[in-house]
Amino acid sequence: MFELPVYKIMGFFFLIFIQFFGFNPFLSNICFSLCNCPLIFTFRTVQNLMNWVLFSVAVMAPLMAAEPTVVVVGGGLAGLSASLEIITEGGRVILIEGENNTGGNSAKASSGINGAGTDTQEKLGIHDSPELLVKDTLSAGDDENDKVLVKILAEKSVEAVQFLRNVGVDLTDINLCGGHSVPRTHWIPSPKEGRPIPAGFEIMKRLRTRLNELQEKNPESFRLMTQTKMVGIIREEGKVVGVEVLSAKGEQSKVTGDSVILATGGFSADRSNDSLLSEFGKQTLGFPSTNGAFAKGDGVKIARALGAKLVGMERIQIHPTAFVDPKEPAAGTKFLAAEALRGKGALLINSEGKRFGNELGRRDYTTNRILEHAKPIGEDFQGGSAERNAAIMLMNEATIDAFGRPAFNFYAIVKKFFKKYENSEELAKALNVEYSVIKATLDDYKEIFEGKKEDPFGKKAFPVSAISPHEPIYAAIVVPAIHYTMGGLKIDEHARVIDEQEKPIDGLYAAGEVTGGVHGSNRLGGNSLLECVVFGRVAGRSGLQVATNASRSEL
Numbered sequence: 250m251f252e253l254p255v256y257k258i259m260g261f262f263f264l265i266f267i268q269f270f271g272f273n274p275f276l277s278n279i280c281f282s283l284c285n286c287p288l289i290f291t292f293r294t295v296q297n298l299m300n301w302v303l304f305s306v307a308v309m310a311p312l313m314a315a316e317p318t319v320v321v322v323g324g325g326l327a328g329l330s331a332s333l334e335i336i337t338e339g340g341r342v343i344l345i346e347g348e349n350n351t352g353g354n355s356a357k358a359s360s361g362i363n364g365a366g367t368d369t370q371e372k373l374g375i376h377d378s379p380e381l382l383v384k385d386t387l388s389a390g391d392d393e394n395d396k397v398l399v400k401i402l403a404e405k406s407v408e409a410v411q412f413l414r415n416v417g418v419d420l421t422d423i424n425l426c427g428g429h430s431v432p433r434t435h436w437i438p439s440p441k442e443g444r445p446i447p448a449g450f451e452i453m454k455r456l457r458t459r460l461n462e463l464q465e466k467n468p469e470s471f472r473l474m475t476q477t478k479m480v481g482i483i484r485e486e487g488k489v490v491g492v493e494v495l496s497a498k499g500e501q502s503k504v505t506g507d508s509v510i511l512a513t514g515g516f517s518a519d520r521s522n523d524s525l526l527s528e529f530g531k532q533t534l535g536f537p538s539t540n541g542a543f544a545k546g547d548g549v550k551i552a553r554a555l556g557a558k559l560v561g562m563e564r565i566q567i568h569p570t571a572f573v574d575p576k577e578p579a580a581g582t583k584f585l586a587a588e589a590l591r592g593k594g595a596l597l598i599n600s601e602g603k604r605f606g607n608e609l610g611r612r613d614y615t616t617n618r619i620l621e622h623a624k625p626i627g628e629d630f631q632g633g634s635a636e637r638n639a640a641i642m643l644m645n646e647a648t649i650d651a652f653g654r655p656a657f658n659f660y661a662i663v664k665k666f667f668k669k670y671e672n673s674e675e676l677a678k679a680l681n682v683e684y685s686v687i688k689a690t691l692d693d694y695k696e697i698f699e700g701k702k703e704d705p706f707g708k709k710a711f712p713v714s715a716i717s718p719h720e721p722i723y724a725a726i727v728v729p730a731i732h733y734t735m736g737g738l739k740i741d742e743h744a745r746v747i748d749e750q751e752k753p754i755d756g757l758y759a760a761g762e763v764t765g766g767v768h769g770s771n772r773l774g775g776n777s778l779l780e781c782v783v784f785g786r787v788a789g790r791s792g793l794q795v796a797t798n799a800s801r802s803e804l
């Protein structure tokens with residue numbers, strides 16, 4: 250009864266053979282175990298029947314599931330979120346990245362990711378909801394936003410924060426960023442001492458580690474091609490099936506799959522010959538940028554050539570506060586002065602020693618206030634602002650503690666953006682203004698902070714502490730800089746790229762800053778990382794679905 254028939258031995262080798270070629274090992278193994286189950290052996294006729302059925306399944310099912318492959322372009326947060334989603338759901342990813350490593354602008358993010366209604370907020374007594382995030386997002390975007398996408402963004406925000414926590418990112422501290430009704434920008438608690446843990450860098454590191462672990466378990470699941478630039482999209486019979494790439498050595502080749510996800514980021518650093526900044530935002534060209542040089546809008550340009558519709562391209566966000574480096578005040582690329590600094594109580598004054606706006610207003614508001622009410626700062630104060638309209642950011646010990654010493658020390662000691670003054674009298678001298686002016690500014694703010702009078706600029710939230718004129722004070726020069734491009738490829742709720750005729754382009758998906766529509770005229774801080782996770786995962790699932798259907802239909 251228990252002797253092994255020849256076909257069973259052959260079946261065993263056949264299963265090993267098909268697994269070797271990458272067919273579904275799980276199903277193959279189940280089939281083989283069942284074929285050897287003693288209970289089935291006892292019923293010869295049933296056994297023969299079962300063997301036949303199971304053998305067929307072992308051959309057919311793996312073939313049906315044969316490696317649906319998605320080509321993901323761009324190794325920032327949107328690209329890695331899409332990749333992780335695809336691999337977790339059983340697909341295979343080929344990730345194309347133009348730089349030496351993954352990270353993109355996502356790795357630079359410093360203020361965190363929004364979540365509305367998380368357990369962390371609840372523990373801190375913050376009452377929030379997706380509806381309130383929708384309201385704030387639409388209000389910041391002047392209602393120009395794509396409402397369908399905003400609803401998805403807000404409703405999936407708790408899930409998105411959890412997605413990052415699941416890969417090991419500790420997002421248990423919360424910031425209040427400009428334009429938000431309540432604190433909801435989740436970031437990593439700052440260590441009391443030691444090295445800072447910048448939010449974006451940590452998020453990207455943890456995601457890569459998780460992808461590497463999955464790759465170790467199943468080497469076929471993830472292939473990363475760095476120093477490989479997408480230069481075109483391949484479409485066959487109306488369907489996108491891959492991309493054309495250029496290696497660092499200048500060799501051109503094709504990378505094909507069953508669908509393609511574009512996650513190439515925005516165009517805030519695009520000063521190339523066919524510059525999108527020149528085409529859509531000439532007035533911004535004089536500003537420096539906080540972005541990496543790779544942010545040239547390749548995904549937007551290449552998909553546009555294929556007929557993709559663009560939305561909101563004129564909407565270019567100028568962040569109000571980028572640090573001026575005293576060693577290189579005119580540099581075109583600037584370090585962002587994270588919104589979290591103001592979220593933890595930093596104040597802004599102009600070169601006359603006066604406040605000129607609500608430090609926690611919308612980004613476009615604060616930028617405009619600087620451009621209208623803060624003149625360029627001369628070289629004799631901390632190197633000056635290289636003729637750009639500039640503000641002075643002020644912090645005291647309490648606000649620094651709240652922001653986190655290690656991160657602040659990086660700005661102050663390593664980069665030397667901040668200079669310490671023993672008190673505001675010293676600051677007034679350095680700035681060449683009357684001490685009485687700065688003292689009045691700080692005394693006035695203290696009264697507002699304590700609720701004794703209204704803020705003339707409409708500030709409603711007063712984080713951490715007011716600054717006393719008599720305590721040590723830290724000052725840095727900040728200027729507005731191109732930071733984020735709200736416009737990009739139009740997508741629908743499945744992250745499908747939409748063409749000029751309002752139809753989805755078959756096989757092409759997009760997520761993250763390469764897309765437009767979510768943020769309307771002006772992005773809320775913390776909503777971009779959120780968008781990358783939410784729509785990266787949506788694109789991952791959609792791209793995988795199409796890839797799975799494609800690999801089945803190849804049978």
Ligand SMILES: Cc1cc2nc3c(=O)[nH]c(=O)nc-3n(C[C@H](O)[C@H](O)[C@H](O)COP(=O)(O)OP(=O)(O)OC[C@H]3O[C@@H](n4cnc5c(N)ncnc54)[C@H](O)[C@@H]3O)c2cc1C
Nearest residue numbers: 323325327347353354355358360361479514761762777778
């Ligand atoms: C300094 C700074 C701080 C920020 N802080 C925050 C914050 O705290 N919270 C928040 O929500 N948002 C923040 N943002 C915005 C946010 O970080 C970005 O909008 C977001 O990370 C974009 O992610 P992405 O995946 O779409 O693109 P990116 O992270 O920029 O990744 C795009 C990737 O695509 C690659 N690529 C581009 N073209 C090609 C090509 N042709 N072929 C192959 N690869 C290509 C690039 O090299 C890059 O690695 C910040 C931005 C900056 C610059």
